Amino acid sequence: MKEFENINTALPYAEDKVYVEALVERCRTAAKAHAPRRSFLPWSMGIAASVAIAAVALGLLRREPESPMDSFLSGISDDEAAMIAYVQIEDIPEFYYDNL
Amino acid sequence: MYVRPGKMIDAKEIVDIAASRYGEALYWHIRRIVVSREDAEDAMQETFLKIFTKAHTLSDGEGSLRPWLYRIATNEALMVLRRRTRLFESIDSLSDELCDMLSGESAPDADKTSVLFQKATLRLPGSQRLAFYLRYYDNLPYSEIAKITGKSEATLRTNYHYAVESIKKYLKDSTI
Numbered sequence: 389m390k391e392f393e394n395i396n397t398a399l400p401y402a403e404d405k406v407y408v409e410a411l412v413e414r415c416r417t418a419a420k421a422h423a424p425r426r427s428f429l430p431w432s433m434g435i436a437a438s439v440a441i442a443a444v445a446l447g448l449l450r451r452e453p454e455s456p457m458d459s460f461l462s463g464i465s466d467d468e469a470a471m472i473a474y475v476q477i478e479d480i481p482e483f484y485y486d487n488l
Numbered sequence: 489m490y491v492r493p494g495k496m497i498d499a500k501e502i503v504d505i506a507a508s509r510y511g512e513a514l515y516w517h518i519r520r521i522v523v524s525r526e527d528a529e530d531a532m533q534e535t536f537l538k539i540f541t542k543a544h545t546l547s548d549g550e551g552s553l554r555p556w557l558y559r560i561a562t563n564e565a566l567m568v569l570r571r572r573t574r575l576f577e578s579i580d581s582l583s584d585e586l587c588d589m590l591s592g593e594s595a596p597d598a599d600k601t602s603v604l605f606q607k608a609t610l611r612l613p614g615s616q617r618l619a620f621y622l623r624y625y626d627n628l629p630y631s632e633i634a635k636i637t638g639k640s641e642a643t644l645r646t647n648y649h650y651a652v653e654s655i656k657k658y659l660k661d662s663t664i
Contacts, residue, residue, distance in 0.1 A: 400598035412511030419503050419536035
């Protein structure tokens with residue numbers, strides 16, 4: 389075109405003819421097989437999300453209901469839990485029996 | 489079924505013709521619009537899939553094939569750009585992003601003038617850019633560009649004229 393004859397108007401990309409020909413060939417094959425190549429990321433993320441949702445749902449279904457004690461003890465350490473149990477057993481007030 | 493004088497050809501054959509005769513040109517047309525190589529590959533895949541699945545909509549006659557192919561390729565390229573925009577944002581608003589992308593996608597030893605020229609085209613409004621690409625690079629007649637874009641030939645001539653003037657001004661301003 390005469391408008392820009394003194395300027396380099398070519399695209400500044402590095403692709404060569406071999407790359408473009410190979411791409412066109414891939415597109416031709418995929419179209420005729422009616423199985424377009426999809427980007428890996430979207431469908432792999434979809435599968436990962438489905439697996440995660442299924443795992444969470446399964447975990448919730450299989451989980452046994454928590455007792456009030458389990459719920460309480462979950463917030464304290466093992467040592468504290470042992471101490472509570474010890475106190476509960478040992479500290480039955482003798483005066484209780486004495487006063488019967 | 490696409491009809492060539494004396495012969496009927498099916499979708500697979502149309503895909504073959506598209507690939508062998510116009511494959512490279514369609515790739516570069518798409519690449520000019522989307523800039524990114526990865527996006528161009530995706531748009532090419534979708535273009536060929538559309539060619540295959542929509543072959544039955546192709547009207548009769550040899551002359552209608554090329555604009556039909558370019559129309560599909562253009563639509564797929566614009567779909568890629570559309571996905572990059574935010575809600576209610578026009579594709580024209582992507583100019584800055586496309587120019588940045590161009591710098592990243594360019595070959596390390598690319599001619600600076602060539603990069604500057606492409607940036608000038610990316611600054612054009614969409615209708616001017618499309619008319620310029622199809623006329624300047626693909627050397628298509630206005631009658632075919634009209635079939636691709638759905639615009640009148642007179643409008644396309646005006647778009648092309650303004651595109652050339654804008655590019656010249658951009659290049660002049662950039663080299664000062």
